[in-house]
Amino acid sequence: MQVLIRPWGAMHYFCDGAEDGPCVVFANSLGTDLRLWDPVMPLLPRGLRTIRYDKRGHGLSDTGPDAPITLDDLAQDAIALIEATAGGRPVVFVGLSIGGLIGQAVAAARPDLLHALILSNTAAKLGTAESWQARIAAVQAQGLAGIADAVMERWFAPDFRATPTLAPWRNMMIRTPAAGYIAACAALAGADQTQASAALRLPVLVIAGGADGASPPDVVRATADLIPGALWHLIPDAGHLPCVETPEDWAAAVAAFLQEHAR
Template sequence: MQALTRPFGALHLQVDGPVGAPAVIFANSLGTDLRLWDRVLPLLPQGLRYIRYDKRGHGLSSLGGGAVIDDHAEDAIAVIEEVAGGPVIFVGLSIGGLIGQVVASRRPDLVRAMVLSNTAAKLGTADSWQARIDAVEAGGLDSIADAVMERWFAPAFRATPDLALWCAMMARTPAKGYIAACQALADADQTEATRALRLPVLVIAGSEDGASPAAVVKATADLIPGAAFHEIPGAGHLPCVEAPAEWAALVAPFLKDHSHV
């Protein structure tokens, strides 16, 4: 385990791969930690430096702030500058993809290419996020766990024993950290900033995604000139978990193409 000191406390990191190698940073979805990427990392190109971290208020990272998307973007920028030491390929899923869009817009010098998985320039509505916050405040994360699993995973995966592990990860997220991230999502709209992006982008959707429907994900891909869009059949919101081979088959060539300047 490794920690990066931030104004709010510790940001938990895990770094794999050789020092000095081209870096890839991963940003997780709401209610998950850096284990989100465990199934795909062995399938990605060797010789790169893979940097994962827990968003503030998630996993082993400290609580503090996080109610605006800029908080999370500042954390990602700190990881890139202090751990990666230079420009990276940014891989983000759901809110992680939104964080990547903010970083690429504000600090294009730090992002050479980007993978946006199951995300959009705007995710949900203020009302929908407030309803989620109200539910968590009233009954805790356990009270929304079943509904979240239905949005995250296709029926086939929900029938496996693995579902209980992902449900536990989500339900054990600190409520304050989860609520803060929901508040950040409620106010975040990167549509115009993302429309101005000019860098290589791979966009991935799942045909069974109940949180970020494929049509919404594709609409964001269409904002970015030259962005490649792929939909994984039968996958939900976390295709890196449900369909790791299919997800990695899309991402691995992209990393090879853009990891060296």
Template sequence: MQVLTRPWGAMHYRIDGPEQAPTVVFANSLGTDLRLWDALLAHLPGFRAIRFDKRGHGLSDGTDTLRIEDLAEDAAALIEAEGRGPVVFVGLSIGGMIGQSLAARRPELLRALVLSNTAAKMGTPDAWRDRIAAVRAGGCAAIADAVMERWFGPAFRATHALRLWRNMLARSDAHGYAAACEAIAQADLAATTATLRLPTLAIGGDLDGASPPEQVRATANLIPGAEFRLLPGTGHLPCVEDPAGYAAILVPFLKEHAR
């Protein structure tokens, strides 16, 4: 296990792939850890993948308060420590919000950006605060079944694998999850995302109940030249439901922009 020491504590990360290969950094969704990308990595030969647990998730320490900008600073520190020059940044859900903020604040660190199942603004403050209240009262297990409906399409929900993802969410640290929810509730990145001028690929799932594809497309439309691709039959975590299909969209973009 690898650890980056940050002012707030320990940040857990992992590096896979050939040492001299182009580097791609992956940022996870709310309520997941770096295992989110396990199935996808088998479809990405020839790339050096850096994954990390954001604050309050996985094996990383947490903080009492949190903003998307704070998470972007953490990602920047990791890229400066391990990225070996500009990288392609792939962010899913809140990870995509981290990517948008990072690209606006530290453009020299990124070659290109992938915004997966995300938006410049996600949900409403009231909806997020209702979720925060539920988690603080009953832990992440209290919301797990409802979240599974938003995360996955019916076919995946019928598989035995669903239980593992429900467990990942249900066992998440409630304090860290609530802090990340508050960061999303406060964030509206539309103005800064509209200033981005780097190569950008946006990916949506047509069954996504957390960030519907029209929201992903609208965010892509803020960035001149950004491409939007839809992966049919998938929900909020298409890299889990259809890793081969996700890779078929992602790999050509990486090959074009990672070097």
């Protein structure tokens, strides 16, 4: 187990690959842990140093004190991880959903730390404060199991939901600590990177899923259009987690970008 001690507790992470290879940091979505990336790891270019982590309140990381957190707090955790693990080298940051918002915040706060940014199934702003407060209220009233089926409908296309492969991902979501899930929802309620992301000046790849019910492709495309020079890639049949549902298609797009921009 690899652990980075933060002011709020222990943050679990996992480094793999060549010690001196180009560093790629992966930030996962709400209600998932670093295993989100397992399906695509074997499909990425060889020679990379991959760094995956569980954001606070998820996976094997501590939840931290019962206090509000912001997107900036989550970005500071990612910045600390990069500084601790990348050996002073800039990284490519890959973020999905809330992980993509974290990546945008890191790029805005510390552009010196990033070579490039990959944003998957995310946007400069996701949902509204009211929608996230409603999600928090639902979790408080029903628990994560009570909202799981609705979340799976937003995460995955119907064909995937009809397979036994759905079960582990549903289990991962409902086994997330409720306090950690709620804290991340509260951070999303206040997150808006619109102005900051419009000012980004680094290579960016933006990926969307045509069947994504959590971050619809038009919302994702609007963020791609916001960032000067950003590349756009749509996976027509994928839902919110294309690295799970269509790993070969997702990895092909990411690999091509990494071949050009990971150094």
